Amino acid sequence: MKYDFFRVEIENKVATVSFNRPEKSNAIHMPAWKEMKEIFNSLSERAEVRAIVLAGAGKNFCAGIDLELLMSVSQYQKIECAGRRSEEIRRLVFTLQEAVNAIEKCKKPVLAAVHGGCIGGGVDIIAACDMRYCSDDAYFTIKEIDLGMVADLGTLQRLPKLISPGMVSEMAYTGRKMDGKEAKEIGLVNQSYSSRDEMMESTHKLATTIASKSPLSIRGTKEVLKYSRDHSVEDSLQYMATWNAAMLLSDDFSEAFKASMEKRAPNFKD
Helix, strand or coil, X not given: CECCCEEEEEECCEEEEEECCHHHCCCECHHHHHHHHHHXXXXXXXXXXXXXXXXXXXXXXXXXXXXXXXXXXXXXHHCCCHHHHHHHHHHHHHHHHHHHHHHHHXXXXXXXXXXXXXXXXXXXXXXXXXXXXXXXXXXXXXXXXXXXXCCCCCHHHHHHHCCCHHHHHHHHHXXXXXXXXXXXXXXXXXXXXXXXXXXXXXXXXXXXXXXXXXXXXXXXXHHHHHHHHHCCHHHHHHHHHHHHHHHCCCHHHHHHHHHHHCCCCCCCCC
């Protein structure tokens, strides 16, 4: 899979997706936003991919929205009608949101592996991932406040469901940098590692473990976790019962039991 602004490699059923604009600290311009949406939509449907690691090339994970793209919003000032001007800006925000949403909607678990800066839109992106890991030298900042704007691609909607609302407020109001160790302390990341190499090795090891499980069960678990996040316990249990009524008696279910009886690793179909 070849792309202009990302590097995508698939090995042992794990796809590694890397931001690949190191000269721009992996800032994302419009072609890259569109490419990211295409990549995650594609990987979601590729049966041979069972888990995804999202990383960054160069010194930083992701510097968020490319400033040239941000400045291009000023072109809408030429639209005389205030309503039509607002309509165009709203359409632009939706376009960028859809690229981030593609990560969350992807049927495969996505593990963010963060080193260096994770800035602005980078935080929006990792908040849409299933798990987050970083190196100690990583830092996270909701930078939009310093640009005179409100973070609009998911940070303010997803982070309060990952960490304490008070900490989200502190980060969003101040734009301060949070290092990897603090990110681990507050639960923003699952683990912080002493080096980038150690982080990548451990994250890929975890992704490989996930890829060894029943693909049908992994996809179902992600779907049910997302549903439960946004619904009541009662509604989620109803959904779970319906899900298993449809999915429980699968080939994967039979293979798992057979492998257990034969004391061997299961061999699941893609």
